[in-house]
Amino acid sequence: MSSVDVRARMNAIGVLKEKFKIILDQIQRGEKPTLVMPKRVLSNTIYDEKNKMLLLGPDVLRRSLIDVNEARKFMQTLLMASIIYEALVNNEYPTIRDLYYRGKHSIGYRDVDGKLVHENTWDEQKESDSVIRDLEVFMNVLREEMLILSKEKGKVVGNLVIKSGDDTIDLSKMGHGAYSIEPTPDLVEFKDVDAEYVLVVEKDAVFQQLHRYGFWRKYRAILVTSAGQPDRATRRFVRRLNEELKLPVYVLTDSDPYGFYIYSVFKIGSITLSYESERLATPSARFIGVSMTDVFGDEVFREVLDEVKEVGGFTKTALGKLKKKKPYLSESERRNYVIKAKQRDIERAVELVGYDVADKCVESSELRSKLKKKEGLTGYPWFRTPNWVRELCIFFKTLNKLEIEAMASKGLKFLADTYIPSKIEGGDWID
Amino acid sequence: MSSEAVEKYKAISPAEFFYKYKEIAGFANPARALYQTVRELVENALDATDSHGILPDIKVVIQRADPVQEFYRVTVEDNGIGIPPDIVPNAFGRVLFSSKYVLRQTRGMYGLGVKMAVLYGQMTTGRPIEVITSKREYRRIYFFKIRIDINKNEPVVLERGSWRKQRDWHGTIVSLTIEGDWGKAKARIKEYINRTATVTPYANIVMYTPDNEVILYKRVIETMPRPPKEVKPHPYGVDLEMLKMIIESSKEPTILEVLVENFQSVGEVTAKDLLSKAGIDPSSNPRDLKEDDLLRLINTMKSYNQFKPPSSSAISPLGVEVIKAGLTRMFEPEFVDAVTRKPSTYEGHPFIVEAGIAYGGKVPLSEADKPILLRYANKIPLLYDEGSDVITSVVKEDIAWDNYMVAFPAQLVLLVHVCSTKVPFKGVGKESIADVPEVRREIKLAISEVARRLRGYLTAKQKELETQRKVVHLAKYIPEIARSLEVIFSGDGFDKDTLVKRLVGIISAKTGIPENKINEVIRGVEIGA
Known part of the structure; x- marks a missing residue:
């Protein structure tokens, strides 16, 4: 076992014992045992403007055994703590699924009518996963730091030498493969790096194409993919590249609301896991594309501006000052590559930027009235910027989206040697 | 009894009378007749006992009396006050009303019903009525076989006899043989006996049926309703027919004396005042007064506002204890309660409403819109016309059962008893009570009160159940919690038993649940693998 591993275990055991000693002491003093932890709910999720990330607010949850509504959760929390404790002491690396199975058993009891009832400590993994998250906030220790593993999803290649466990790995010598970002990225040690920036690609397929093309070698980049929604390990790994190696991070996603959201998860954090943003978010990450203006230019947006005074809370003048944009695709390429947006995409876009923007930019009155049910949505603050308002307004106006693969279809060479380098060199990203 | 009254009813023959009234009296067909006969005899038997402070022992025997024809012999025996032998022939063999017009709550209709039964038996089977009776103080028991001379309206005593009492017995045994239809009547008769027994838990009632069944309701309490007193009618409640009847049966020479002697709340001063207001000479012979005079007198009496309210001593409610014992005997309910309202009046008639409620236990499930209703008027069960009864209207329209935590169907029985010197029956069937505002109001108040008490019980029960649930809900996790803490802290001087004790102490202190x-x-918790 590596020394970092041992240190992590010792630390986690220490915190766990310390936190649960509070409960033990409460019981011994005859007080009602109460777990006090930050509330993990949307209403207690705060967008920190200054640090540009999603954080947990000040609300705390008091989970007491005496509270009928919390008793089961209280039991589950202690049960999960005991399982994690055992795994830590026994030098194991359980996955969250393992923890689910280890803790799942029945509690048989007599109900008020004297009938024997069997209740499971938890039924679905969703329940035990939620308890793990509670423990993370209660102990202020991430699951990775408790040596709990999850499926590896993220991959990385580039001129980077790391130490993982007791092995030193050169990430520029992975052949056609790539290094799988381990579930405990904090145990990785960065030994040597020769790169200018990090490029995070949403799509695994595009990552492979760029890798085989030799993109990272040619442009001295560290190439990462999250293969869809980024997992925690990938986000933590990217954050460390940015924070410790001082490398700028560029994110390349599909040109659609889901792609935009993936970028924001890297940058700001996710709403469901806001408690970990402080360690997982990369506030300086930049959205390189594919942007709507890359596809359509800004002509479409100007047409909208001609008819309104403001969009998304920004005046016509302010929006008019945005940098002019020419499309990377010709009229005929656009016709070939863009895909019609689905209702799901449109609704997601309303969630991101707010109903008022959709109301201003959507042309079809039929669709506008369809979206009326989303009237209460005011959008996430980090998408309420002039640049994003323009992006999403164009989306609403054209109701089209574009996958990165389309850019690669135009020619891998175009993507690797023209699109990406020119965007980075030209500072053509959204911050 | 006055000769005038006898004169009046000699005018129509009993046979005529019977045919005229047999539908109303309930003798329309053999099934109805059998049911009605049982009823008349049982009600007389109860009147002879509980109205006189005697705990009733009633025995009903119904037997086939002919191998071929549908003849039934109905025998009802009671341990009541008995009937003087000189009265017996007239009591069973002459169709007429009582000699003195007084009001008292009784079950039977002035003894008329049993004579209808005698007539019906005589006309269908030709067999006489047999009566065995003795009063407590008598040394002998008397025996009669009587028929009615239909043309003369006179009792004909076919046989009579007496023998020395061998044991201390008093009461009356009446046997009648009539044409009947047991097959069609039995459900009705059984229900009648059951419903009667429900409000007479102080009675032993046994019935032997032609199917060789023995149905027994054993006495469960010794408390009886207060017997009703006889009272004179109140002037508010008198109509023209009644006034005529009172005058005819009176002996007083002047109208002034008639009023003073025959009405409650009327003294000489009041009587003079009334007569002067009505423009009638107080010294007139009451039997000479014209109908116009009498009408004026009645109107004066009705509009006079200085009478004391009618006396309620003539009415005899069942009482809370009796209703509760009765419902308990029948249903062994989880919850039972009852209320007797204070006396009230309508149109000069005093009345009292009572309500009983029984929930759970062996109470059957009700219909989807209301509780099981047991209606009574003057202690007699009302079995028919439930839909047109004001009690049903109140239950369905005036009571918001949701407010009392009742959702139908429910295991809920509601008993309502209206007793009065004149129950406001609807129609001639006397099976439902009319919608009289004063009566409706009292019914509503009585039901609301018992329903409130039921809600009190249900609330307490729910609270108790919730507390129990809470205990279970919290306590079931203790072993798992203790086990988990043991995993983390074993070796640090951790003692699981002490921890469990502490947790139990904490839960008990915070919730008030005993340790x-x-x-x-x-102890009941098993942690699975």
């Missing part, structure tokens, strides 16, 4: 209850739940 033994919590421990009981914990």
Whole structure:
């Protein structure tokens, strides 16, 4: 076992014992045992403007055994703590699924009518996963730091030498493969790096194409993919590249609301896991594309501006000052590559930027009235910027989206040697 | 009894009378007749006992009386006050009303019903009525076989006899043989006996049926309703027919004396005042007064506002204890309660409403829109016309059962008893009570009160159940919690038993649940693999 591993275990055991000693002491003093932890709910999720990330607010949850509504959760929390404790002491690396199975058993009891009832400590993994998250906030220790593993999803290649466990790995010598970002990225040690920036690609397929093309070698980049929604390990790994190696991070996603959201998860954090943003978010990450203006230019947006005074809370003048944009695709390429947006995409876009923007930019009155049910949505603050308002307004106006693969279809060479380098060199990203 | 009254009813023959009234009196067909006969005899038997402070022992025997024809012999025996032998022939063999017009709550209709039964038996089977009776103070028991001379309206005593009492017996045994239809009547008769027994838990009632069944309701309490007193009618409640009847049966020479002697709340001063207001000479012979005079007198009496309210001593409610015991005997309910309202009046008639409620236990499930209703008027069960009864209207329209935590169908029985010197029956069938505002109001108040008490019980029960649930809900997790803490802290001087004790103490202190209850739940917990 590596020394970092041992240190992590010792630390986690220490915190766990310390936190649960509070409960033990409460019981011994005859007080009602109460777990006090930050509330993990949307209403207690705060967008920190200054640090540009999603954080947990000040609300705390008091989970007491005496509270009928919390008793089961209280039991589950202690049960999960005991399982994690055992795994830590026994030098194991359980996955969250393992923890689910280890803790799942029945509690048989007599109900008020004297009938024997069997209740499971938890039924679905969703329940035990939620308890793990509670423990993370209660102990202020991430699951990775408790040596709990999850499926590896993220991959990385580039001129980077790391130490993982007791092995030193050169990430520029992975052949056609790539290094799988381990579930405990904090145990990785960065030994040597020769790169200018990090490029995070949403799509695994595009990552492979760029890798085989030799993109990272040619442009001295560290190439990462999250293969869809980024997992925690990938986000933590990217954050460390940015924070410790001082490398700028560029994110390349599909040109659609889901792609935009993936970028924001890297940058700001996710709403469901806001408690970990402080360690997982990369506030300086930049959205390189594919942007709507890359596809359509800004002509479409100007047409909208001609008819309104403001969009998304920004005046016509302010929006008019945005940098002019020419499309990377010709009229005929656009016709070939863009895909019609689905209702799901449109609704997601309303969630991101707010109903008022959709109301201003959507042309079809039929669709506008369809979206009326989303009237209460005011959008996430980090998408309420002039640049994003323009992006999403164009989306609403054209109701089209574009996958990165389309850019690669135009020619891998175009993507690797023209699109990406020119965007980075030209500072053509959204911050 | 006055000769005038006898004169009046000699005018129509009993046979005529019978045919005229047999539908109303309930003798329309053999099934109805059998049911009605049982009813008349049982009601007389109860009147002879509980109205006189005697705990009733009633025995009903119904037997086939002919191998071929549908003849039934109905025998009802009671341990009541008995009938003087000189009265017996007239009591069973002459169709007429009582000699003195007084009001008292009784079950039977002035003894008329049993004579209808005698007539019906005589006309269908030709067999006489047999009566065995003795009063407590008598040394002998008297025996009669009587028929009615239909043309003369006179009792004909076919046989009579007497023998020395061998044991201390008093009461009356009446046997009648009539044409009947047991097959069609039995459900009705059984229900009648059951419903009667429900409000007479102080009675032993046994019935032997032609199917060789023995149905027994054993006495469960010794408390009886207060017997009703006889009272004179109140002037508010008198109509023209009644006034005529009172005058005819009176002996007083002047109208002034008639009023003073025959009405409650009327003294000489009041009587003079009334007569002067009506423009009638107080010294007139009451039997000479014209109908116009009498009408004026009645109107004066009705509009006079200085009478004391009618006396309620003539009415005899069942009482809370009797209703509760009765419902308990029938249904062994989880909850039972009853209320007797204070006396009230309508149109000069005093009345009292009572309500009883029984929930759970062996109470059957009700219909989807109302509780099981047991209606009574003057202690007699009302079995028919439930839909047109004001009690049903109140239950369905005036009571918001949701407010009392009742959702139908429910295991809920509601008993309502209206007693009065004149129950406001609807129609001639006397099976439902009319919608009289004063009566409706009292019914509503009585039902609301018992329903409120039921809600009190249900609320307490729910609270108790919730507390129990809470105990279970918290305590069932203690073993798992203790086990988990043991995993983390074993070796650090951790003692699981002490921890469990502490947790039990904490839960008990915070919830007020006794520790033994919590421990009981914990002992039942099994942690699975």
